[in-house]
Amino acid sequence: MSAKPFMLLLEDVNKSFEGFHAISNLTLYLDEGELRVIIGPNGAGKSTMLDLITGRTRPDSGKIELGCSSDLTRMNEHEINRLGVARKFQTPSVFVDHTVLENLLLAVEGSRSVWHALFRPLQRGQKTRVEEALETIGLKDRSHEKAGLLSHGEKQWLEIGMLLAQNPKLLLVDEPAAGMSDEETHRTGELLISLAGKHTVVVIEHDMNFVRQIARKVTVLHQGTVLCEGSVDQVQNDERVREVYLGRKKRPAVGGVKC
Ligand code: ADP
Numbered sequence: 001m002s003a004k005p006f007m008l009l010l011e012d013v014n015k016s017f018e019g020f021h022a023i024s025n026l027t028l029y030l031d032e033g034e035l036r037v038i039i040g041p042n043g044a045g046k047s048t049m050l051d052l053i054t055g056r057t058r059p060d061s062g063k064i065e066l067g068c069s070s071d072l073t074r075m076n077e078h079e080i081n082r083l084g085v086a087r088k089f090q091t092p093s094v095f096v097d098h099t100v101l102e103n104l105l106l107a108v109e110g111s112r113s114v115w116h117a118l119f120r121p122l123q124r125g126q127k128t129r130v131e132e133a134l135e136t137i138g139l140k141d142r143s144h145e146k147a148g149l150l151s152h153g154e155k156q157w158l159e160i161g162m163l164l165a166q167n168p169k170l171l172l173v174d175e176p177a178a179g180m181s182d183e184e185t186h187r188t189g190e191l192l193i194s195l196a197g198k199h200t201v202v203v204i205e206h207d208m209n210f211v212r213q214i215a216r217k218v219t220v221l222h223q224g225t226v227l228c229e230g231s232v233d234q235v236q237n238d239e240r241v242r243e244v245y246l247g248r249k250k251r252p253a254v255g256g257v258k259c
């Protein structure tokens with residue numbers, strides 16, 4: 001047991017869809033400031049896990065807690081978001097007719113009106129957060145360009161910046177490198193690494209080169225549960241992980257989930 005409370009705790013979480021066990025006794029702990037990469041074959045339950053954490057889907061049973069006290073299973077998406085849980089979906093959804101800066105201003109104002117976001121003076125903390133987000137995502141020089149003119153990778157960074165402007169405790173990022181050039185992928189890795197410490201970050205990813213670049217600790221999901229957890233080398237050399245990815249013949253179970 002860690003001395004500090006976990007930033008995120010999932011214990012024995014289950015979720016079925018019409019009898020199909022998408023998530024089975026899923027147990028996962030994240031420390032504050034950690035950058036955790038989640039991998040697993042298609043259908044392993046990765047997106048469903050994010051749906052459960054963000055309140056998009058309710059678990060059938062199990063505990064999901066943020067910090068030591070917030071029971072996320074009793075809250076809706078909006079309440080969970082307000083607690084500081086931000087999710088980046090795979091496809092970027094930025095306002096293409098607004099500038100980079102305006103997108104960040106819209107994000108910092110949350111659900112309030114566009115007029116409010118663009119024409120009302122920001123509070124000091126909000127201004128600082130927008131400036132810091134622009135710096136962090138490396139788009140300071142392009143702040144007055146329309147977001148529609150950005151490359152796919154830059155749009156993804158802008159969307160991460162929009163989440164950062166809300167100062168999340170926990171940032172959930174689903175396949176950020178999909179569709180990016182090698183250089184953009186590498187820069188995305190650097191960006192995510194720079195967020196760790198200040199935020200707790202969960203990244204779902206397929207690209208193993210990218211996983212190798214960013215990962216400290218990797219969790220492998222399979223059939224809705226944790227198959228194995230450890231460093232990139234540990235999981236890549238784990239026989240059970242190889243079986244799942246490469247369809248190798250099963251060896252006798254060795255027990256335990258740690259690699
Ligand atoms: P991954 O993101 O790891 O590819 P998912 O979490 O999307 O996997 O899906 C896990 C399993 O749960 C899949 O078999 C998927 O078909 C099923 N599933 C996910 N959401 C639903 C839903 N709303 N209704 C029915 N089945 C679902």
Ligand code: MG
Binds near residue numbers: 046047048
């Ligand atoms: Mg998915």
